[in-house]
Amino acid sequence: MSQSDFMASDLADPPLPAPTGASALGGLAAMRAARTSAKPKAGAGAAKPLRSSGDDLPPLAGPVDYLDAAPAWLISATVHLLVLIILGLSLVGTDGVGEFVLSLSLQDSGGEDFQDGDVDVPINLDEPPLAPGDALESAAVAVVDSSEMMADAPPAVAALGLEAVSDAPSIQFSLTGRSEGMKESLLRAYGGTSSTETAVTEALRWLARNQGSNGLWSLAGKYSDGAYSDNPDAATAMALLAFQGAGITPHSDRKSPFSPAVTRGWNALLKRQEPSGEFFHEGSPSGRLYTQALATIALCELYAMTKESRYREPAQAAVNYCIKAQAPEGGWRYQPGFDSDLSVTGWFVMALQSARMAGLEVDQQALERISGFLDAVAQDAGAQYSYLPGQAKKLSMTAEGLLCRQYLGWQCNDKRLQRGVEVLLRNLPNPEENQSHAYYWYYAAQVCHHMEGSAWRSWNQAMREVVPALQVREGKERGSWDPNIDQTDGVRGGGRLFVTCLATYMLEVYYRHLPIYQLDALKGGM
Template sequence: MSLSRRQMMLGTLAGVALSRAIPAWAVDADTQRKVDDAIVRALDFLESQQLPEGAWRSDSYGECTAATSLACMAFMSAGHVPGEGPYGDMLNKGIRWVMSRQEDNGMLIAKRSHGPMYSHGIATLMLAEAIGMVDESQAKLLKRSLERAVRLILESQAYEKDHRHAGGWRYQVDSRDSDLSVTGWQVMALRAAKDVGCDVPAEAIDAAVAYVKNCSTRDNRGFGYQPGSGATPTLTGVGITCLEVCGAHDTDEARGGATWLKDHPLRFDSNYCYYGIYYTGVGLFKLGGEFAEQSHKHLCDMLLTAQQADGSWTPEHGSERGVGKSYATALCILGLAIEYRYLPIYQR
């Protein structure tokens, strides 16, 4: 990116502070400037990684609807709009590529994936977030694709499961058990889709909330992978976020998990740290108060010191080593950009 273009982008991000109420716990001005610059550098990196057909890739799975959708949301989280501005054409290409991968049953998936429903949930969330940012004709196309994607999520939830797993999702459409990792993306997708007018029955949200609460530890000290599992920082962020976006505000489970996170903060060697950056950031932002302050300052300290010279973040630990720099960098942008509140899902 040229210096003049970089200055323009930094000016755009700095202007966010003038148009939005700044929380009392916001970081100091010098740190905020560093955050703004880190986001611009990271967007430069992501721009350089887009493939000619519009996709982004993960190291393990190649062209990927999850990585592409996260990259698109990263740009949108910093105020960039499909079809407009310096990244408008690039965003349109990314969105069109994701939609072109929709299968007959509604699944948004490339040929290879960590798990179909995992990638599908992320892609569905991205389409829902993008609808309000595009013109009317494009919004109609996105809405049609989104509605098919939502129906698949609801059909997957409805497969018969035992009481411990009812209400959740796992990697396959017809899975007969659930986990909080996959469930988190479906919940976010359904909540965002409902906000743009898709038919999402209240019963589906209620069942998902019940499953998420079942993944909280018995003493409400964090959330685990499945009911009865031990708590992890990443999954505690997932649990808190799911409850908050579904309207289960300030629950014992969420506050207990947030309190646990004070003593067990997310680290780069935490299991699945990078999507934990997104979820702990969003969940604690929505809880507000001291929890939001602690989380945001921790993420800023953690991420600003780890950004690479090329603007990326590099996953180095076992659980995410194969996801690639584009996936990790997009999630870091999404974690840092929460205060901008451009994405609808970030609204309190």
């Protein structure tokens, strides 16, 4: 299946033209361990895609459609959350984050990609309520400190398995924070600032103007400091995750300047999915399973956020492929069914959790096997982690391993988790080059956000200052981050788009996923 099969003429474009323009994952994998050689899968280009080339995304659903499709538990949870918000607003007033007013200035180049970053997308912040850097006032959402939610001690590491999986947090509420009203409330509650939100918007603008005319994004790009080799499937999945993290889908209000770009991106990416559920067509073979995990996360999120039936079959197919690709020892690495490392495995844990969040079928034994692999790379009695069994522990792998443990059922009062978080808090984001590790920051931000309390306050105080300050402020790359903020093992990371997406995910952390232990509290109160 060639990239030329998916030109712009085959896509069902929305009324507003989308911004256009252009393997880091292979390169990133190579930096983390010795390469594992593999042959590209045969016949990938000849396989019939799940979606026909003429298929279009569904029309925008109305409020009644969503209410009819919503399960009773979701409506009940929404009502509970709205009551909390209304009570909070009644106590602290209505001053908060102002609405971002954006406009797109687009041109048609006759089929050429706008990949040079020269299309300006001006932003107008009408009377921003906060000076950049000022913390939003705490209120609007009742936030319970994790230290107050003490549960029975979890089982020992060796005893984890199906029991731990069954006790995992109720993550089906996890994406509700992305709605417009909830975003403002969660920004206040968890310490977001006007600087963090402006940085997110600028990053989305950069992504929008670097989308290709075929709807895909590029890791190598025509922008500066691209990756060593390209992987459009992975790049597109990462870009879509950044937009979805801000609550933008193909079904968003058409007033959103980014919704057309997301629509075009999904039209293009879904056409590239194989009947087996796999997403991978070009790039380093060592990036094959990174690509699958990223695309699966994005697709499961899309289905969870929209509940549009057209997305269920491709999402379930992607999940099924993930399960089949799991190695016997419980993780994933470069090729399906062979070997495991923690870097790749962490992305698959998030893929399977996204599937559960969307209500898709996930083999529970696959989750049990992951816990077994995590035991193999655990150090310091489970508080720290290594890339491979027997290797030295690393900060990035410790953060990734702890996040996996949180999703697989470790409670916030688990001593191993708490000791691991202490390690993270001794290594806060630092603008110095030798402390710039975006990959580590990305995972650690999520771990600390789920822990809440003093752990999150300490991490966030550093992150919300350092990460926006490192964003490019002028020129054609304005809104992106230079790859040198990810000094993985002393070398450049995955290129400008890869690093920009990681930084964007970090700054969306306030609302991207609700803290999992808050979800447990909500579930217990319903």
